[in-house]
Amino acid sequence: MVEATKPGEKAGRFPVRAGTLAVLGALGALAVYPFFGTTYMIGVLTEIMILAIFALSLGFLMGYPKLISLGHAAFFGGGAYAAGIVAVRLEAANLFLTLVCALVFATLLAVLIGVLSLRNTGIYFLMITLALAQLVYVVAEQWTWLTGGTDGLVGIPYPELFGFFSFDRFSFYYLVLLLAGGAYFLLRLVTRSPFGHVLLGIGSNERRMRAIGYGTRVYKLAAFVLSGAVAGVAGALWAHYNGIVAPVDVNWPLSATALIMVIVGGAGTLVGPMLGAAVVWFLDTGLSSYTERSTMIMGAVFILFVFFARGGIAGIARSLWERFYARTGT
Amino acid sequence: MPALELESVCKRFGALSAIDGVSFAVEPGERVALVGPNGAGKTTLFNLISGELPPDSGTVRLGGRDVTRHTPEKMAREGLGRTFQRNSLFMESTVYENVRLAVQARAGVSFQMLRPITAYSRLGEETERVLELVRLSGRAGVRASELSYGEQRQLELGIALATGPRVLLLDEPTAGMSAQETGEMVAMLKELPGEITLLIVEHDMDVVGALARRILVLNFGRLIADGPLEEVRRNEEVLAAYLGVGEEVRDA
Numbered sequence: 001m002v003e004a005t006k007p008g009e010k011a012g013r014f015p016v017r018a019g020t021l022a023v024l025g026a027l028g029a030l031a032v033y034p035f036f037g038t039t040y041m042i043g044v045l046t047e048i049m050i051l052a053i054f055a056l057s058l059g060f061l062m063g064y065p066k067l068i069s070l071g072h073a074a075f076f077g078g079g080a081y082a083a084g085i086v087a088v089r090l091e092a093a094n095l096f097l098t099l100v101c102a103l104v105f106a107t108l109l110a111v112l113i114g115v116l117s118l119r120n121t122g123i124y125f126l127m128i129t130l131a132l133a134q135l136v137y138v139v140a141e142q143w144t145w146l147t148g149g150t151d152g153l154v155g156i157p158y159p160e161l162f163g164f165f166s167f168d169r170f171s172f173y174y175l176v177l178l179l180a181g182g183a184y185f186l187l188r189l190v191t192r193s194p195f196g197h198v199l200l201g202i203g204s205n206e207r208r209m210r211a212i213g214y215g216t217r218v219y220k221l222a223a224f225v226l227s228g229a230v231a232g233v234a235g236a237l238w239a240h241y242n243g244i245v246a247p248v249d250v251n252w253p254l255s256a257t258a259l260i261m262v263i264v265g266g267a268g269t270l271v272g273p274m275l276g277a278a279v280v281w282f283l284d285t286g287l288s289s290y291t292e293r294s295t296m297i298m299g300a301v302f303i304l305f306v307f308f309a310r311g312g313i314a315g316i317a318r319s320l321w322e323r324f325y326a327r328t329g330t
Numbered sequence: 331m332p333a334l335e336l337e338s339v340c341k342r343f344g345a346l347s348a349i350d351g352v353s354f355a356v357e358p359g360e361r362v363a364l365v366g367p368n369g370a371g372k373t374t375l376f377n378l379i380s381g382e383l384p385p386d387s388g389t390v391r392l393g394g395r396d397v398t399r400h401t402p403e404k405m406a407r408e409g410l411g412r413t414f415q416r417n418s419l420f421m422e423s424t425v426y427e428n429v430r431l432a433v434q435a436r437a438g439v440s441f442q443m444l445r446p447i448t449a450y451s452r453l454g455e456e457t458e459r460v461l462e463l464v465r466l467s468g469r470a471g472v473r474a475s476e477l478s479y480g481e482q483r484q485l486e487l488g489i490a491l492a493t494g495p496r497v498l499l500l501d502e503p504t505a506g507m508s509a510q511e512t513g514e515m516v517a518m519l520k521e522l523p524g525e526i527t528l529l530i531v532e533h534d535m536d537v538v539g540a541l542a543r544r545i546l547v548l549n550f551g552r553l554i555a556d557g558p559l560e561e562v563r564r565n566e567e568v569l570a571a572y573l574g575v576g577e578e579v580r581d582a
């Protein structure tokens with residue numbers, strides 16, 4: 001049975017085709033939803049999809065080169081501020097301008113933080129990303145004339161396209177859906193490329209990677225920057241969606257939330273973290289309008305996953321699939 | 331010009347002198363065995379050559395070039411391959427993926443991000459060639475963690491070979507293998523291209539005899555013998571080292 005696997009195929013791995021089908025199905029469902037759904041739910045889904053892009057970017061880093069960053073909000077919030085500042089201070093809410101500025105700023109920030117933090121590994125890497133991200137937070141809070149300080153930067157409009165078209169709630173939903181799908185398929189391509197296999201090798205056995213000739217740090221930096229850039233784009237969407245960027249968008253609790261999304265959804269896949277974003281949103285923000293204990297419930301769910309389902313939702317789906325596969329005897 | 335040359339290489343771990351003024355040279359294509367009792371410093375010596383550890387003093391040359399204190403990745407790119415005493419594989423990947431990753435290391439495509447790896451057919455061809463060398467073609471699709479121990483040892487060799495080394499350091503390639511697996515490993519190593527320079531740590535004297543004519547003996551970090559197998563076998567200091575009285579012999 002195992003020998004029948006074609007060389008190069010991942011024996012017994014998560015069924016690739018099933019995963020892709022699930023994603024396409026979800027994208028299709030999300031594409032038709034606004035025609036039936038309430039305005040409120042369209043807003044909720046927009047918010048979740050933006051957070052899903054953010055979780056995806058961190059999940060890429062945690063699942064492939066196995067870099068655990070606790071400062072990812074710096075790129076998300078950094079992108080949000082870049083887009084917000086362009087839109088409000090320069091009064092230019094052109095979609096391409098805000099997105100590109102967010103992308104460029106988050107990329108530069110990721111280069112800087114990556115170069116400084118990737119000299120270290122493990123817990124030290126994590127602590128340094130956290131410390132540097134908090135530095136970004138302090139800047140966002142203190143540089144009042146630019147960022148609006150503790151009050152945040154308010155009055156960010158939905159983006160527009162060269163005076164021809166202005167996004168509204170409805171069309172913005174589709175923009176976010178497009179970018180979420182795009183980010184997923186982009187990173188999926190990357191993980192299957194030669195570069196992606198290097199990242200997987202680094203996550204699996206960095207010492208051996210070096211012994212066979214890979215200068216691992218530069219690959220880790222490239223992954224870190226790519227991840228930061230994607231997070232920055234998510235941040236720009238966040239700024240447009242909320243109409244405000246505040247220091248909470250660069251603060252460490254948001255980094256921690258992204259980490260929880262990845263772990264609950266399942267690191268090591270790309271779909272997992274995106275699903276995790278949805279689950280964590282419902283447990284946290286969603287439940288908070290029904291009970292004051294939502295944070296406690298989320299904490300409990302997180303602990304359950306850490307202790308009993310290390311692979312997250314994606315891991316559970318995988319083992320169910322494998323059991324099903326074994327029973328049908330293929 | 332020697333393929334590999336060490337000159338008064340020293341390494342201390344605190345008070346322990348793990349490698350103490352070791353010098354030797356290996357000619358291109360030569361096959362040399364490195365033996366010595368447990369804890370003699372054989373693995374440490376490999377780590378010093380491959381760049382995993384920096385020597386405290388001394389010089390390492392590869393093909394005449396000074397490579398002392400190069401990083402492991404730089405050494406690999408200079409043509410040095412090594413295997414590890416304890417298997418160091420990519421456990422969650424298949425046999426095929428393990429070898430392909432090593433092939434890819436010198437293919438210059440590792441920053442390609444937008445095409446699937448399967449589009450690079452050169453990688454596949456070379457991978458299959460290496461799999462045949464280490465007799466794992468039939469196990470290509472199996473995850474490394476699911477191989478038998480002996481097969482994992484073969485894969486360990488395959489990964490090192492796939493980088494196309496000119497000098498190959500093998501740290502106990504047959505350790506923990508059954509007699510039959512050992513025989514197969516010896517046969518595989520004998521079939522390796524003649525231009526590859528081999529330095530092999532090995533405890534089994536039959537294996538040493540089958541693979542190398544020259545033998546280096548390390549004891550307490552010092553090279554106590556270097557010469558043809560038959561000669562070294564009669565060397566008194568070597569006999570003493572293996573009887574566990576090396577200390578007294580050295581002090582005498």
Ligand SMILES: Nc1ncnc2c1ncn2[C@@H]1O[C@H](COP(=O)(O)OP(=O)(O)OP(=O)(O)O)[C@@H](O)[C@H]1O
Binds near residue numbers: 348367370415
């Ligand atoms: N990183 C290290 N730090 C401290 N001591 C070390 C280190 N690596 C090795 N040693 C010590 O150096 C000595 C030589 O160890 P080494 O592993 O090189 O021996 P070896 O000849 O390979 O032995 P074996 O046959 O058991 O593999 C041992 O006493 C060991 O404990």
Ligand SMILES: [Mg+2]
Binds near residue numbers: 372373415
């Ligand atoms: Mg050893």
